[in-house]
Amino acid sequence: xxxxxxxxxxxxxxxxxxxxxxxxxxxxxxxxxxxxxxxxxxxxxxxxxxxxxxxxxxxxxxxxxxxxxxxxxxxxxxxxxxxxxxxxxxxxxxxxxxxxxxxxxxxxxxxxxxxxxxxxxxxxxxxxxxxxxxxxxxxxxxxxxxxxxxxxxxxxxxxxxxxxxxxxxxxxxxxxxxxxxxxxxxxxxxxxxxxxxxxxxxxxxxxxxxxxxxxxxxxxxxxxxxxxxxxxxxxxxxxxxxxxxxxxxxxxxxxxxxxxxxxxxxxxxxxxxxxxxxxxxxxxxxxxxxxxxxxxxxxxxxxxxxxxxxxxxxxxxxxxxxxxxxxxxxxxxxxxxxxxxxxxxxxxxxxxxxxxxxx
Amino acid sequence: xxxxxxxxxxxxxxxxxxxxxxxxxxxxxxxxxxxxxxxxxxxxxxxxxxxxxxxxxxxxxxxxxxxxxxxxxxxxxxxxxxxxxxxxxxxxxxxxxxxxxxxxxxxxxxxxxxxxxxxxxxxxxxxxxxxxxxxxxxxxxxxxxxxxxxxxxxxxxxxxxxxxxxxxxxxxxxxxxxxxxxxxxxxxxxxxxxxxxxxxxxxxxxxxxxxxxxxxxxxxxxxxxxxxxxxxxxxxxxxxxxxxxxxxxxxxxxxxxxxxxxxxxxxxxxxxxxxxxxxxxxxxxxxxxxxxxxxxxxxxxxxxxxxxxxxxxxxxxxxxxxxxxxxxxxxxxxxxxxxxxxxxxxxxxxxxxxxxxxxxx
Numbered sequence: 001x002x003x004x005x006x007x008x009x010x011x012x013x014x015x016x017x018x019x020x021x022x023x024x025x026x027x028x029x030x031x032x033x034x035x036x037x038x039x040x041x042x043x044x045x046x047x048x049x050x051x052x053x054x055x056x057x058x059x060x061x062x063x064x065x066x067x068x069x070x071x072x073x074x075x076x077x078x079x080x081x082x083x084x085x086x087x088x089x090x091x092x093x094x095x096x097x098x099x100x101x102x103x104x105x106x107x108x109x110x111x112x113x114x115x116x117x118x119x120x121x122x123x124x125x126x127x128x129x130x131x132x133x134x135x136x137x138x139x140x141x142x143x144x145x146x147x148x149x150x151x152x153x154x155x156x157x158x159x160x161x162x163x164x165x166x167x168x169x170x171x172x173x174x175x176x177x178x179x180x181x182x183x184x185x186x187x188x189x190x191x192x193x194x195x196x197x198x199x200x201x202x203x204x205x206x207x208x209x210x211x212x213x214x215x216x217x218x219x220x221x222x223x224x225x226x227x228x229x230x231x232x233x234x235x236x237x238x239x240x241x242x243x244x245x246x247x248x249x250x251x252x253x254x255x256x257x258x259x260x261x262x263x264x265x266x267x268x269x270x271x272x273x274x275x276x277x278x279x280x281x282x283x284x285x286x287x288x289x290x291x292x293x294x295x296x297x298x299x300x301x302x303x304x305x306x307x308x309x310x311x312x313x314x315x316x317x318x319x320x321x322x323x324x325x326x327x328x329x330x331x332x333x334x335x336x337x338x339x340x341x342x343x344x345x346x347x348x349x350x351x352x353x354x355x356x357x358x359x
Numbered sequence: 360x361x362x363x364x365x366x367x368x369x370x371x372x373x374x375x376x377x378x379x380x381x382x383x384x385x386x387x388x389x390x391x392x393x394x395x396x397x398x399x400x401x402x403x404x405x406x407x408x409x410x411x412x413x414x415x416x417x418x419x420x421x422x423x424x425x426x427x428x429x430x431x432x433x434x435x436x437x438x439x440x441x442x443x444x445x446x447x448x449x450x451x452x453x454x455x456x457x458x459x460x461x462x463x464x465x466x467x468x469x470x471x472x473x474x475x476x477x478x479x480x481x482x483x484x485x486x487x488x489x490x491x492x493x494x495x496x497x498x499x500x501x502x503x504x505x506x507x508x509x510x511x512x513x514x515x516x517x518x519x520x521x522x523x524x525x526x527x528x529x530x531x532x533x534x535x536x537x538x539x540x541x542x543x544x545x546x547x548x549x550x551x552x553x554x555x556x557x558x559x560x561x562x563x564x565x566x567x568x569x570x571x572x573x574x575x576x577x578x579x580x581x582x583x584x585x586x587x588x589x590x591x592x593x594x595x596x597x598x599x600x601x602x603x604x605x606x607x608x609x610x611x612x613x614x615x616x617x618x619x620x621x622x623x624x625x626x627x628x629x630x631x632x633x634x635x636x637x638x639x640x641x642x643x644x645x646x647x648x649x650x651x652x653x654x655x656x657x658x659x660x661x662x663x664x665x666x667x668x669x670x671x672x673x674x675x676x677x678x679x680x681x682x683x684x685x686x687x688x689x690x691x692x693x694x695x696x697x698x699x700x701x702x703x704x705x706x707x708x709x710x711x712x713x714x715x716x717x718x719x720x
Contacts (some may be wrong), residue, residue: 030374038524166553167396172596176670176678179659195525201668224664237664239529286665302537304558307581307594308643308682311558315534333540343375 002063002155002188004030004049009046009058011212019042019055020212023206031114031182031189033203037198037235042192046158047189050079058242062156062221073104077156086133093129096120096147105152109164119150122184124177125148126257128226129217139170143177150185159191163198175201197210200224208232225345230354233282233347239322245351253272256282257318260296267342279357282347285311294338300331314339360423362387362545363408363513368417370403381417384419385562386559388543390536394556395566396592399548402517404566408547409438409515421512437506439516445490445501451477452486455504462509476504479541491693505536507542514546514602520555522574532558555591565589571589581641583703587710589704596668596680599645602707607627613634615675620623620652624699628713635707641679645696651694655679660688671695 004026011019019041026032034042035192047053049060051072060067062075086095096116101108107115120126133141142162149157163171163178179202182189193199199206200220205332208215208223208231216228233241247254254261264270298314298321305327312331314321321339331337348357366382369376378400384393387416393401393510404414408419410431418427419542426434445454452473459469480500490498499519520528520535534558539546556563557577565572565580565588573585584598585592589598603612603625610629611621628636647669655671658678667688669681679695704713 081425090389169396169597175661176659179670183659197663200663220662221664224662225474237527240526284665302533302540304536305577306554306557307577308641 003030004156004188005059005061005064006045006049007059007061009045009048009055009060011041011048011053011055018212019048022058022213024207026188026190029188029206030204031179031191031202031257033199033206034190034192034209035194035199035206035235036209037194039233040194040209042194042209043160045209046079046160046190046192049075049126049156050077050158051075054081064246075105075156076154077158078149078152078154079150080146080159080162082160082161084165085139086141086144086148088133089133090132091129092125092131092133092136092144092147095133095144096151099148099152115151115153116147119147122181123147123150130137137170138166139174142166142174146181154187156188156190159189161193162191164193164195169179171198172254175188178202197238206236208235210235226356226358227282229357230262230280231348232280233349233356237284239285239324242283242285242321243349244283244319246279247279248275248277248279253279253281256297257314258296262341262343264296264316267346267348268344269346270348273357275357276352278351280349280351281341282349283321283341284345285322287342288321288323289340289342289346290323290325290329290337291340292338294340296339296341298337298339300333300335300337303331361385361420362389362422363547364423365404365408365418366418366420366499368404368407368419369415370400370407370412371415377569378407378414381571383564383571383574384545385545388389390539390546390548390559390561391564392550392556392560392562393549393564393566394550394553394592395572398550399566400569401551401566405515405517407550408432408513409436411438434507435512435612437511437514439506439510439514439519445488445498445505449668451482451490451493451501451504454490454501458505458509470711472510473504476507479507479538481506488524492500495523496531497535499523499531501553503538507544511543515543516546516548518552519548520549521550521552530589535559545583554595555594559603565592582701583712584639585712586704587637587639589713590705594641596642598639598703599679600705601640601673601677601679603636603638605634605636614653615673615677618653618674622652622699624702626706631706631713633706633708635648635711637705637706637707638697638708639703639712641701642682645679645681646682646696647671647683647689647693648696649694651696653695653697654692655695656692657690660690662688 004023009019010024030335036042048055097112100112126141128140163174203220205219206223207217210231216232223236244255247256247259251264252261253264298316300312301315301320302313304311309327310325312323314323350357360613363385365381370378379402395401407414418425433437446600456469456473482612487499520531529619532555560577563577565590573580573589580589580593599615603614606613610625611619612625613619653673655673658672659670659671661668665685671679671681
């Protein structure tokens, strides 16, 4: 059992504020992703939980116990890093056994063998036990590093971009592995990444961090479909969300750069809302629909065939929209197309506060 | 006549054969992407075309002229690197005009060419800045500008986007492709990223272990991969594979430890003088459906917001990735349906795809 509570954490490095009044709760047994751009404070957060860094202000609780003054080794958490430091002269077995043979543990070799057997079968590296790290692939090395973290049977895993050094193919496979390892262990995973696809696909919940503050916490679908701010809307999703400047005029929404307007009543999410004069309309690439009966006219600017689907770019007056279409649809550059908006999925933001207007 | 021709190229580094038996024929205006994992020989191939590396055997032709032993600077080829090596003490203008200064063009001519290029790339406002004042995307544009200003016969690019963060890479990918549509310069582009290759290339050259695995359009390498390597490397996730053994009865095939199925689409396999095959099917052509032929258990779901990707374990521990556009989520035991029209079949022994001609005959 391990939950984590961070309360109003403040951390400075010199004059640089890394975390500002940061609060977050990681539930027992969940796979929580801390997502944010470089410099957001993600790694600092993990280091504070592990005790490698002491906050200037704020409280950390693991299992409801304050961690004030508690040494890293007494926090019962395991840290998995981006670069997996294995001992090159030791076999895989000895690398994994190492923490249990240390002075703190001095575990009986039979017990060690039992634990390693169980862990390596979960990690599917039983066949590698006699090998040296240098003879392993990147993915195998990362699994050995995970094994060394798991062998102490900690209840809390702190993972700092552990997949980012693997190549794309391996990363895909390791994502599935990591999820099933999490399920089998039942431990709490607190995982840091800057990769929104990794965050969406791995996490039970995602906490979006920017400039030292938590911006939004929610299930992956929630973060994708109901971003609370422009920052989240733009950071999550691939290709990026389309943002269209609109002006509110009486009961219509005028898309100035495109030259069309829609009655506001088309958008149930704006019902009974007090709207500012300028608003931003956000549409994910799959929320713009190509249809001959569409109300907007554009010209195909670029077609990217990704195999599984296509991303097309359509030029409309002053702007280019990114649209996801099925791979069976064919368009060529220069062609004129008609578009429509999936009104129920449209997102709206206040351009001044950058907050969603739907909350 | 081909713009670039590579004829039976080999390169060894000591004992290691990095590149073997490479033949390429690139037409004027083509955007060719050499794609493969690290260490496959793609960069070595590119460097030999550029003249930065001498081949152990074989020849390279540019516009019909043999350039195999010509110095890099005499080949009229522009090379854009992964790390955009700009001169830090020079302004953007000076960086871009530098190759022309070296060619001793007149000042007005240099200015005209530089302005043409910067207008095209949309970087006029940056002309008086130094590289360290630029974003990484802008630096990459300046590096491109420096290559474009020479009006070379061929552009060679070695993972030019890999130093950029994901969002910027997407944008630059689109801009590079758009640039190619507009100036139509012959380009050879090296990457390990299959999405870059799929989205930008006219022709993809897939390499592995120093050998070309397949040359084809993005559609061809995606839907008709020559072998298991290409089928797995292209696509994210790659193709699913199911080993099949012919039972000798009608069109009945065995998979996993003790599962069997039969389908008319499998009948051509019974004509082939082998018993073991591998069925290959892309994740978007497998469906979770009560009428499915195969039993499986969902072991994880990857929600992407607009679709879900399931990892499904079949009997015998075979794992299938399944893409599903429906909003409802599935879990536990499911049945999987294969879209047979989109399936590929490979022979077990050499992992090569069985071609249609073989299918029909």
